């Protein structure tokens with residue numbers, strides 16, 4: 482007997498290289514779900530700098546009531562630094578069937594070398610983890 486109102490653990494997906502021989506539909510699926518960390522290669526110790534977490538490079542994710550990017554999170558190693566939460570339609574003006582680039586910029590500072598990763602949560606397709614971005618501190 483199946484329980485009602487149970488929440489399942491979301492599937493966790495990791496950033497994948499999109500190769501030329503991959504089918505277009507698979508490239509689209511992977512690219513629009515993969516978060517990316519955009520940050521400087523080198524920063525000064527304790528000095529604030531901007532880190533942007535953005536979704537996809539070439540493909541756009543839907544932003545509708547039952548299917549949208551709900552959260553973007555920024556980690557340094559295992560430590561959660563920041564979370565942004567989006568309601569459906571926030572990136573598209575609430576238009577039906579619309580797609581939108583979900584993106585957020587956090588202001589952080591580091592005391593030593595950073596190993597930044599981002600995690601996104603799609604309400605239909607689970608958790609997605611970016612590649613690691615190393616930020617050197619001088």
Ligand SMILES: [Fe+2]
Pocket residue numbers: 514542548549603604605606
């Ligand atoms: Fe999705």
